[in-house]
Amino acid sequence: MKIKVGVIYGGETVEHEVSIISAIQAINKLDQEKYEIIPIYITKDREWYTGNMLKDIEIYSDMNLIKKYGKNVILYAKDGSFVLQNKKFPKNIITDIDIAFPIMHGTNGEDGVIQGYLQAIGIPFVGGNIYASVVGQDKVFMKDIFEKEKLPMTKYTWFYDCDYKNDSESVIKEIKKLKYPVIVKPATTGSSIGIKVADNDKELTEAIDNAISYDNKILVEEVVTDLKEVNISVVGNYEHQKLSVIEEVISGNKFLTYDEKYIQGNKGKLKGGFKYPVKGGSKGMASANRKIPAEIPDKQKKEIEEIATKAFKALGSAGTCRIDFLIDEKSKKVYINEINSIPGSLAYYLWEPLGVSYSELLDDMINIGIKDYKRRLSKTYTFDTNILKGFTNGGLKGLKGVKGKLG
Ligand SMILES: Nc1ncnc2c1ncn2[C@@H]1O[C@H](COP(=O)(O)OP(=O)(O)O)[C@@H](O)[C@H]1O
Numbered sequence: 001m002k003i004k005v006g007v008i009y010g011g012e013t014v015e016h017e018v019s020i021i022s023a024i025q026a027i028n029k030l031d032q033e034k035y036e037i038i039p040i041y042i043t044k045d046r047e048w049y050t051g052n053m054l055k056d057i058e059i060y061s062d063m064n065l066i067k068k069y070g071k072n073v074i075l076y077a078k079d080g081s082f083v084l085q086n087k088k089f090p091k092n093i094i095t096d097i098d099i100a101f102p103i104m105h106g107t108n109g110e111d112g113v114i115q116g117y118l119q120a121i122g123i124p125f126v127g128g129n130i131y132a133s134v135v136g137q138d139k140v141f142m143k144d145i146f147e148k149e150k151l152p153m154t155k156y157t158w159f160y161d162c163d164y165k166n167d168s169e170s171v172i173k174e175i176k177k178l179k180y181p182v183i184v185k186p187a188t189t190g191s192s193i194g195i196k197v198a199d200n201d202k203e204l205t206e207a208i209d210n211a212i213s214y215d216n217k218i219l220v221e222e223v224v225t226d227l228k229e230v231n232i233s234v235v236g237n238y239e240h241q242k243l244s245v246i247e248e249v250i251s252g253n254k255f256l257t258y259d260e261k262y263i264q265g266n267k268g269k270l271k272g273g274f275k276y277p278v279k280g281g282s283k284g285m286a287s288a289n290r291k292i293p294a295e296i297p298d299k300q301k302k303e304i305e306e307i308a309t310k311a312f313k314a315l316g317s318a319g320t321c322r323i324d325f326l327i328d329e330k331s332k333k334v335y336i337n338e339i340n341s342i343p344g345s346l347a348y349y350l351w352e353p354l355g356v357s358y359s360e361l362l363d364d365m366i367n368i369g370i371k372d373y374k375r376r377l378s379k380t381y382t383f384d385t386n387i388l389k390g391f392t393n394g395g396l397k398g399l400k401g402v403k404g405k406l407g
């Protein structure tokens with residue numbers, strides 16, 4: 001019997017479109033002999049849809065078609081299985097699902113929100129658990145953990161929007177302990193959205209105002225000026241980790257922009273060579289201009305592999321992650337930049353040079369998801385207690401302190 005995989009994507013995030021691309025790529029590559037693939041698309045206004053026509057990327061250019069021909073559903077646990085049910089008349093069950101596979105980027109998808117929902121209803125799912133997902137999305141939390149592990153990072157500070165509004169002087173004073181140029185980032189967005197480099201005080205306030213429109217938590221870092229950006233992917237869980245080749249991503253701007261990540265390659269600037277283009281549109285993160293493998297000395301390669309493994313383990317990540325690094329070409333110093341818990345295109349292109357096909361990568365991820373689910377089941381999450389017994393006897397015995405307050 002085939003395993004029914006519900007691929008969940010889209011959602012309320014600035015990376016909605018990128019998520020659609022990543023998900024459709026994966027849907028096309030999941031082994032159809034092994035899996036029955038059920039697309040579950042979440043619109044920007046949080047409605048869930050299913051239907052085979054969602055496997056075709058062209059449908060997403062007209063939301064009305066999806067609303068008209070897709071089935072508006074909810075996913076929940078029913079009689080020991082997990083079902084997708086029509087929200088509208090005749091409210092029939094459309095299918096059951098064995099395992100959920102979130103391929104979502106950014107807020108409400110990669111950040112623990114969807115993982116929390118999936119865990120709450122009890123369905124097995126692919127990828128990191130709630131904790132790894134939350135920390136992997138919040139650049140400040142992430143840095144706290146990296147710091148604990150003594151991983152090398154650029155100098156940084158962070159603040160809340162309210163503190164900036166109440167006392168901008170103190171916040172600016174703190175930022176000025178860093179050296180210009182600095183890079184200002186909303187703590188929880190992705191795809192370079194809301195990020196600006198500032199070379200002076202005027203640019204700094206502009207960059208802060210811009211970042212604040214995306215998030216209430218803002219990170220400011222020193223810029224690595226002679227920059228080489230390299231990424232590596234890790235597959236596994238807290239027990240085992242496998243490392244991909246390292247890529248170098250190439251930017252013609254001050255930093256790698258949204259356009260460079262997802263759009264330029266489709267304007268013919270790239271030599272191409274990616275085997276899984278999505279018909280008529282962006283190839284997602286696979287579009288960016290890159291060198292594989294990165295041309296770096298062995299010593300740096302080793303350092304990056306070690307840091308990546310430590311970061312993956314420390315966060316308790318699972319499935320596949322892409323971990324990004326900044327190399328200062330002058331000092332040859334390596335800094336960890338961030339971890340992407342559900343990377344664009346699931347970073348499949350970093351595995352192919354090692355002979356791992358995209359389908360095999362997806363298989364691996366599903367197997368890890370099943371294993372992690374079984375482990376969760378084997379742990380004890382409840383225990384028997386008679387603490388509530390007093391209530392049924394009509395009293396509050398044993399809760400003396402509470403009695404007075406409730407009485
Ligand atoms: N400290 C830094 N120095 C130089 N460039 C940086 C620095 N931090 C980020 N960048 C650039 O900005 C891009 C986006 O920043 P990143 O932290 O990766 O955010 P996102 O989650 O949006 O990808 C990076 O890919 C890199 O090009």
Ligand SMILES: [Mg+2]
Binds near residue numbers: 191192324338
């Ligand atoms: Mg990044």
